[in-house]
Amino acid sequence: MSNEKLTKIEQLCRDKNLKMTGQRKVIAQVLSESEDHPTVEEVYERASSIDGNISLATVYRTVRLLEEENILQSHDFGDGRSRYEEWEDFDNHHHHLIDLESGKIIEFRNDELEILKEKIADELGYKLIDHKLELYGVPVDSKRNPGKK
Ligand SMILES: [Zn+2]
Structure with missing residues (x-):
């Protein structure tokens, strides 16, 4: 070894x-x-x-x-x-979707979202340095989905 x-x-x-x-x-x-x-x-x-x-x-x-x-x-x-x-570098980071039913945490990356965040900061007169994003949801077919019939 x-x-x-x-x-x-x-x-x-x-x-x-x-x-x-x-x-x-x-x-x-x-x-x-x-x-x-x-x-x-x-x-x-x-x-x-x-x-x-x-x-x-x-x-x-x-x-x-x-x-x-x-x-x-x-x-x-x-x-x-x-x-x-x-730890992940900012250039290589991911975000999380938290499944409120099972507690499962799903990781995702989305280039459009990154561009949008820079654009929002820019329009407000800022250079984006950091951010946090967590999405919380239930599966579409869950009984807890308020939109489900
Ligand atoms: Zn993660």
């Missing part, structure tokens, strides 16, 4: 000269492998199934550090809980 490939998060930690303890490595690995947007508690559950000595406090500290270093970004999808995923 001497030639182990570093995950993207581990690589970023190394680039930023963060000390990588065994536990931090496990947490970085869990975060890299997560396809969803886990909360700290979910990261803790996954990490502690790999290393039973990892504490929730360690996961909190590590996640906070990675967020401060712009290795992770946090989202609040309306339930007041912070969820984490790998």
